[in-house]
Each structure stands twice: as structure tokens, then as C-alpha cells.
Amino acid sequence: MGRSKKQEKDVKIKRKQRRVLKRLFRYSRPDWLLITFGTILLLGAALCKGFLGGFRIGIFAVCVSRLNIRLRTKLFQSYLRQEIGFFDTNESGKLLSRLNHDTQIMSSTVANNIAQCIGAFVKFVGTLIMMIKLSFHLTIACLIGAPLILIVTRISGNAQGRISEKVQDLSADASEIAEETIQTIRTVRSFGNEDGELKRFADILKQAYKASLVQAALSAAQKWFVELAQLGMSVVMLSYGAYLVRNNRIAGPDLLAFVIYQLTLGSILSDISQIYTALMTAAGASQSVFDYLDRKSTQQPNGTLQPAEFRGEIEFSDVSLFYPARPDEVALQNVTFKIEQGQTCAFVGPSGSGKSSCINLLERFYDPSSGTILIDGREIHDYDHKYLHKKIAMVGQEPILFNRTIKENIAYAIDDDGDDDDTSIRNETVIIQAAEQANAHGFVTDFVNGYNTICGQRGGHLSGGQKQRISIARAIIRKPTILLLDEATSALDPVNERLIHDALFYNKERQEQRTVLISAHRLSTIEQCDKIFVIHKGQLVEQGTHEELMNNGNGLYRELVRRQKMDIDCN
Numbered sequence: 011m012g013r014s015k016k017q018e019k020d021v022k023i024k025r026k027q028r029r030v031l032k033r034l035f036r037y038s039r040p041d042w043l044l045i046t047f048g049t050i051l052l053l054g055a056a057l058c059k060g061f062l063g064g065f066r067i068g069i070f071a072v073c074v075s076r077l078n079i080r081l082r083t084k085l086f087q088s089y090l091r092q093e094i095g096f097f098d099t100n101e102s103g104k105l106l107s108r109l110n111h112d113t114q115i116m117s118s119t120v121a122n123n124i125a126q127c128i129g130a131f132v133k134f135v136g137t138l139i140m141m142i143k144l145s146f147h148l149t150i151a152c153l154i155g156a157p158l159i160l161i162v163t164r165i166s167g168n169a170q171g172r173i174s175e176k177v178q179d180l181s182a183d184a185s186e187i188a189e190e191t192i193q194t195i196r197t198v199r200s201f202g203n204e205d206g207e208l209k210r211f212a213d214i215l216k217q218a219y220k221a222s223l224v225q226a227a228l229s230a231a232q233k234w235f236v237e238l239a240q241l242g243m244s245v246v247m248l249s250y251g252a253y254l255v256r257n258n259r260i261a262g263p264d265l266l267a268f269v270i271y272q273l274t275l276g277s278i279l280s281d282i283s284q285i286y287t288a289l290m291t292a293a294g295a296s297q298s299v300f301d302y303l304d305r306k307s308t309q310q311p312n313g314t315l316q317p318a319e320f321r322g323e324i325e326f327s328d329v330s331l332f333y334p335a336r337p338d339e340v341a342l343q344n345v346t347f348k349i350e351q352g353q354t355c356a357f358v359g360p361s362g363s364g365k366s367s368c369i370n371l372l373e374r375f376y377d378p379s380s381g382t383i384l385i386d387g388r389e390i391h392d393y394d395h396k397y398l399h400k401k402i403a404m405v406g407q408e409p410i411l412f413n414r415t416i417k418e419n420i421a422y423a424i425d426d427d428g429d430d431d432d433t434s435i436r437n438e439t440v441i442i443q444a445a446e447q448a449n450a451h452g453f454v455t456d457f458v459n460g461y462n463t464i465c466g467q468r469g470g471h472l473s474g475g476q477k478q479r480i481s482i483a484r485a486i487i488r489k490p491t492i493l494l495l496d497e498a499t500s501a502l503d504p505v506n507e508r509l510i511h512d513a514l515f516y517n518k519e520r521q522e523q524r525t526v527l528i529s530a531h532r533l534s535t536i537e538q539c540d541k542i543f544v545i546h547k548g549q550l551v552e553q554g555t556h557e558e559l560m561n562n563g564n565g566l567y568r569e570l571v572r573r574q575k576m577d578i579d580c581n
């Protein structure tokens with residue numbers, strides 16, 4: 011019974027409220043025009059706010075993407091301009107982490123905080139003006155703690171910037187480990203060392219996590235300090251405000267308004283402090299990116315020479331080389347030799363003696379530390395970069411193919427002057443010709459997809475010998491005047507090796523005048539060379555034809571040949 015009484019009472023109250031509301035509306039009826047106008051304004055404002063808010067988010071998203079694209083393109087461009095020594099000392103995983111990860115942090119933080127920074131600044135100035143208008147003395151009292159907040163923010167922001175730099179470095183190290191492990195997964199698997207690599211990776215991430223904890227602690231401490239300082243400022247301001255009211259130097263309502271402004275200013279200062287910290291964190295992440303962006307290649311700039319005639323004479327004059335990664339060890343020492351146009355010459359010598367280094371210098375992967383390299387009597391760096399690499403082609407010790415079709419890999423060296431049918435038919439013909447010369451046509455046509463077979467990452471879908479032959483085809487398709495072969499046929503069986511050597515340089519009458527330089531361990535393959543250079547511990551110790559060198563009783567070449575013959579006989 012009691013319950014129904016309570017319900018009746020509630021119903022009565024609700025009816026009363028409704029009546030009051032209806033009455034209120036009735037009273038407002040004369041102002042319906044103004045109310046309608048106000049409602050329209052309200053809706054309009056809400057719509058505008060929503061529209062502008064959405065627009066703002068969209069615009070900043072676009073800004074982030076544009077900034078990111080610009081940064082990444084510039085950074086990638088800067089990488090491509092660096093000398094090869096740069097890549098010897100800066101691991102690819104690190105470079106990729108900078109390119110993909112750090113640039114993302116930079117662009118998103120900067121683009122998102124710029125607007126907030128400007129907004130906070132405008133609000134700060136506006137609020138300050140209003141406060142000064144209400145009471146200059148109170149404003150001064152209120153701002154007494156502000157410099158302290160700014161100083162602490164600055165110190166903490168800078169420290170967080172440094173930590174952020176460290177975290178980015180560590181995350182680049184982790185990328186490096188992941189990249190290296192994935193690239194070398196066969197070796198890792200063959201030693202069963204997956205756990206070891208995982209541990210290396212996780213240890214670095216743990217270090218990054220520890221640094222992030224310090225960063226989080228700093229940021230929390232900063233927040234507490236700012237809040238505390240604001241509280242202190244409010245206490246000072248209120249005590250002083252009460253004193254001013256008591257002495258009739260400020261009206262009570264003005265003090266109330268001032269308090270509201272002061273609270274607003276406090277939250278703006280807190281925003282500014284957070285924005286500063288975020289910008290400093292971005293600055294930390296940016297440091298290495300900017301270091302790479304600003305880095306100038308240490309290699310001598312390329313020249314502009316593009317002579318109509320390129321004969322292919324090579325001359326090393328007192329050339330020494332110290333690799334940037336090992337600046338204290340000499341790789342080549344005072345090497346001097348001359349190779350005439352069209353000659354086929356070979357570098358021989360024990361492993362690590364400096365054969366590839368000579369070839370690296372001719373590719374301009376490195377500049378000599380001293381001495382000069384002349385081609386057709388002109389210093390190698392005087393030639394235009396593209397021109398030089400059209401005239402000089404190289405097949406390296408570990409030929410790398412792209413993860414494209416065989417056709418595309420061989421055509422990599424062709425300058426496409428259009429994609430019309432004529433060009434592609436012409437290209438197809440030269441691709442097959444080059445593959446035939448490199449003794450690759452046979453095995454390529456045996457594949458189900460022929461020239462459209464995908465080679466896999468770094469050519470991983472092909473055997474070592476197949477990779478070498480595709481690389482040779484890619485090198486000779488340009489009809490280079492100088493051909494550098496650095497152990498380029500080492501993975502082939504002797505029959506195939508002989509066939510390629512015959513096709514490339516021993517049947518000279520079939521060839522255009524081409525200078526060929528071979529670095530080889532299998533000495534039987536280079537006996538017919540016009541000149542053989544014997545390199546030992548970075549020095550050129552002998553040179554001559556096979557017969558001349560064999561006649562040198564104490565010569566290193568004769569000794570190397572003897573040892574190889576013994577090995578063959580023993581086997």
C-alpha cells in the first residue's frame with residue numbers, strides 16, 4: 011500500500027515538472043523567432059565544428075603523408091649518393107629502420123604538433139591579455155612559477171629527446187639483427203642457432219624497453235611537477251587576490267573571472283609542456299635521419315667526360331688502397347701496371363691478396379687512397395658516372411640477381427628507349443644473344459617458364475652456376491669495352507667454364523676490341539691471357555705471360571701453379 015502511495019507521489023511530481031516546462035515554453039512563445047534563429051545558429055555551429063574538425067583531421071593526415079614521402083624520398087636519395095664505403099660501415103637494417111620507422115615518427119609528430127603548438131600559443135597570448143586587463147599585479151603573481159615550469163619542461167624535454175635518440179638507435183640495431191637473420195636464414199638454420207638470434211634480437215628490444223621506462227618516468231615526473239607548480243601558482247594568486255579584494259583594489263567578480271582565466275592558462279601551459287616534450291622526442295628520432303640526410307659522399311665527385319671513342323686502356327700508377335672499414339690495414343700498396351686496348355689479363359694470387367680490390371677500384375666502388383688510375387689516359391673520376399658504367403661491366407664474386415624474371419634481369423643493363431613493339435622485339439633478340447654467349451640459353455629454355463622464370467630474392471631460385479651465367483649475360487648485353495670478371499665462373503663445371511671463356515675472350519676475332527680483366531683461382535683457365543699480374547699481400551710481385559712467369563724459377567706464380575697441379579694430381 012505504502013509503495014503505491016510513493017508511486018502516486020512520483021507521478022504527481024513528474025506531471026508538475028511537465029506543466030512547469032510547458033508553461034516555460036508558453037512564456038517563450040513570443041520569442042519563437044529569436045529562439046529559432048538561435049537554434050539554427052547552434053546547429054550551424056555544431057555542424058561547422060564537426061565539419062571543420064573533420065577537415066582539420068583530414069588536412070593533418072595529408073600533411074603527415076606528404077612530409078613522410080618527402081623525408082623518405084630525400085633520405086633514400088641521400089643513401090644512393092653515398093660511396094660504397096658508407097654501406098660497408100652502415101648496416102642495411104639500420105639504414106632501413108631510419109628510412110621506414112624514424113621518418114614516420116618525425117612526420118607524424120611534427121605535423122600533428124605544429125597546429126597544436128600554434129593553437130596553444132594563440133590561446134596563451136589571448137588569455138594572458140585578458141588576465142593583464144583584469145589585474146596586472148595578479149598576473150605577475152600568477153606567472154611567478156611559469157619560468158620554473160618552462161625550465162623543467164626544457165630540461166625534461168631535452169633528456170627525453172636524448173632517450174628517444176637512444177631508443178631509435180636500439181630499434182635500428184634490432185632491425186639490423188632481424189634483417190641479417192632473415193637474409194642468412196640458411197646459415198642460421200644449418201647451425202640451429204635460431205634461439206641465439208632470437209635472444210640477440212630480444213636483448214636489444216629489452217634495452218630499448220628499459221630506456222622507454224626511463225622516458226615514461228621522466229614524462230610522469232614532468233607532469234607531476236607541472237601540476238604541482240600550477241597548484242602553487244593558484245595558491246599564491248588566490249592569497250594575493252584575497253588581499254587585493256580586502257583592500258578594494260580588485261572587485262570580487264573580477265577575481266572570479268581571473269581565477270577562471272588562470273585555470274585556463276594552467277591547462278594551456280600543461281599542453282605547451284607536452285607539445286614541447288613530443289617535439290623533443292621527435293627531434294631525438296630525427297637526429298640520425300638528419301645526419302644521413304646531410305651527409306656528403308666522401309668520394310671524389312664524378313666528372314663529365316663522355317668521349318666518342320673509348321678504347322679501354324687501363325693504367326694503375328702507384329695505387330694504394332685502405333678500405334674505410336679498416337683504415338689501418340693496407341689492401342693495395344703502390345700497385346703499378348698497364349693494360350693495352352683489347353688485351354685479356356688476369357689477376358692471380360693467394361686469397362685476400364688484393365685481386366678483387368683492383369677490380370673494385372676500376373668499378374669506382376672506392377677511390378684509391380693514393381696514386382692514380384687512368385683509362386685512355388684520363389683519370390677515372392673525370393668520366394661521367396653513367397657513361398663509365400656503360401663502358402665498363404663487371405660480374406662479381408657473388409652475383410646478385412633481382413627478384414624478377416630472367417628476362418628482366420638480363421635486360422637490366424639495357425637502356426630502354428621506349429616500350430613499343432619494335433623495342434621489345436629488338437630487346438628480346440639481344441637478350442637471347444647475350445644468354446647464348448654466356449652459355450645460359452640452354453638451361454633457361456629448359457625451364458617451364460623459360461625467360462619468364464622468376465629468379466627469387468638475390469637469385470635464390472637458381473643454382474650458383476646458373477646465377478653466374480645470367481649475371482654474365484647481363485654484363486655483356488651492354489657490349490662493354492672493359493669487362494671485369496671477378497671469379498665470375500667459379501661455380502661452373504670446367505666444360506661450361508671453358509665454353510664461356512672461349513665465347514667471351516679467347517676467340518678474339520669474333521669480338522669487338524674488348525679489354526677483359528679476370529680474377530681467378532683456377533689457374534688453368536687463365537693460361538692463354540695476354541698478361542698475368544701476380545698479387546701478394548697487396549703488392550704486385552710479378553707480371554708477364556704464362557710462359558714468362560713459368561720460366562721464373564723462384565716466382566710465386568710458378569709455385570701457385572705447381573701447388574694446384576699437385577692438388578689435381580692428388581685428387
Ligand SMILES: Nc1ncnc2c1ncn2[C@@H]1O[C@H](COP(=O)(O)OP(=O)(O)OP(=O)(O)O)[C@@H](O)[C@H]1O
Nearest residue numbers: 098333335336341360361362363364365366367368
Ligand atoms: N670492403 C672491405 N672493407 C675492408 N676490408 C676489405 C674489404 N674488401 C676487402 N678487404 C680486405 O682487403 C684485402 C684484399 O681483399 P680482396 O678482396 O681484394 O682479396 P682477393 O685477392 O680478391 O681475395 P679472394 O681471392 O679471397 O677473393 C683483404 O685483407 C680483405 O680482408
